[in-house]
Amino acid sequence: MLSFSAESLEHSDINEKLRSTKEDCSVDGCCGQRFIAAGMSGKDITVSGIPGNALGAYLNGANITVLGNAQDAVGDTMNDGRIVVHGNIGDAAGYAMRGGRIYVRGNAGYRAGIHMKAYQDKYPVMIIGGKAGSFLGEYQAGGVIVVLNLDTPEDKIVGFFPCTGMHGGKMFLRSECENVIFPEQVTARPANEEDFQEIRNYLTEYCETFGLNLNDILSGPFTVVIPDSKNPYKRMYVPN
């Protein structure tokens, strides 16, 4: 295990140290350095303090644990691996992620899971323990986004305009969603047993990670959102 302090290190220095070893790494005292572990694979990395934007961008199999909050663009275009954040995350988390898992204990900012994909054995999963901001899962094309709203159930679970342009994948919101407005091209309905089967393993792993009780979480009402078509714009054009 390689442990080092991020104090007075630039992002390129941190990544150089992370790349220099095959061992697992622990980075302390992180304070806003960006791009940590970009494109990395094959190791566990623990970060304390607050990593900056684009943590784990293009991540290719490494496992990152952040003991505090993380900022914007966590797991941008991530391909594989796991990012666990014990606090909150900023905006645009998991943009275009194709595989791997992002588990957040707290809230997510705006534009989480935009254009998430899925491909063959790649199936991206994002579980947000708290609430999510506006534009959640815009253009979602695959994978699954789960929002649990564990901490402030009286608050609205997601902001404005979730699922706009959604054309693949699934979204689970632990709420009846009576106050959430969805766009026309998706169907929102209560989750059934089959739906739960799809996410049970991920939720179990999530609960183990954060010391939560799976049955408590499953007891809440869940709304499932799926797109009506994987070709949402087919009829929009006329050849000229």
Added chain:
Amino acid sequence: MAVDFIYPEFEVIRNEDRCIACRACERQCANEVHFFSTEREKMMSDESKCVNCQRCVSLCPTRALKIVKSDCTLRENANWQNETIREVYKQAASGGVLLSSMGNPKPMPVYWDKILINASQVTNPPIDPLREPMETKVFLGKKPDKIRRDEKGNIICDLPPQVELSMPIMFSAMSYGSISYNAHCSLARAATELGIVYNTGEGGLHEDFYKYGKNTIVQVASGRFGVHEVYLEAGAAIEIKMGQGAKPGIGGHLPGTKIVDDVSRTRMIPEGSDAISPAPHHDIYSIEDLRQLVYSLKEATEYKKPIIVKVAAVHNIAAIASGIARSGADIIAIDGFRGGTGAAPTRIRDNVGIPIELALASVDRRLRDEGIRNNVSLVVGGSVRSASDVVKAIALGADACYIATAALLALGCHLCRTCQTGKCNWGIATQRPDLVKRLNPDMGSERLVNLMTAWRHEIMEIMGAMGINSIEALRGNRLMLRGVGLNEKELEILGIAHAGE
């Protein structure tokens, strides 16, 4: 409805004396224009399906066919032209957004054609490229401000990463999906043979083409299709696509019907699912955000790859380019409003953006004024059609040019402008196996190599005539250009004098 009837735009003229009813035209036409009538015992045609791609004309063994523009038109009207009226009919019938292919066909000014090149006479001799050395090689990337030495006085050579090109031309982005496997194969092989680069577009890199990586630019666009660590490592440079000249400000939709088999594998999305590239990158709302994407790519590739940021030429392009130059990008690519496309909304293609010549001239000047021109290389595209266009672009300040339509023409494109149908009879803009195989990559790459070799020679001849023996000495050398028929403002923006001055 009768009101929807539009008389076919083209007529198929078949010379009955020459036609031997061999049915070659029928086999060649994916639009199903030609058919054999057993009743009449002769070849017939349904010209309403004809797109004038000239495939049947080219392959008719007896030269019995020609395609002509129909003279059956609506009453002439300079304001309400035929095309305008037809477009209204189409939209009234369908409610659809008009979708077109290839570059803006409108009679907008082409500034290349209003710029003339200088030549040496008497006082400074021209150079003969046939017997004197002439350098067409260029390096794209950030250049250092000054020479640095270590304590022993040796030059420190830690140059930022560069793209080396044997000539100042690159094949610009066309995705696998919008064009065929054989088209990509031809481009990749030709680029490798020529010592230049081609560009994957936003459709990912096919597994068979990783071996051409040194001559490949891999693109990262808003949909992030096919983008993963190995892909980023594969190319000579990484291009962030912010915009495209044919459709500035909007994204792209590759319809699910074209996401078949290999295309799905290369894009890393399921078959049949629309590939939607959103209009913005959802993580880029500012220059600072762009800097973040630039540096995330640099970090992921350990600072070994130059980063290109491609934008469409729009009104405020000089300020935009200044921002990009400060974002950490190594190369700025600017795409003019005449640039091509596999599909774009007609109204956007024909009305949004500005000519590349003006954009280039004002960007080059702005970057010089701000003292940051050497922080970036400038690549321009958006209808560079010939070696002389290339020379003019370099004299206006470009480091290199992007070409695509010219490259497609070399592959057999006949500019019928119906790429969006996916039924390209020349095997280029299609994924239908029977059509794709019509483009032979051996022949395709050879024709591309021929074209570029010819252009390179022409570039050397034009430079030699000016008494210039390297691209370096031509770049930004606006004294070598004069305008004809341009007004004061146009000359001022281009930074050139009028002919005769």
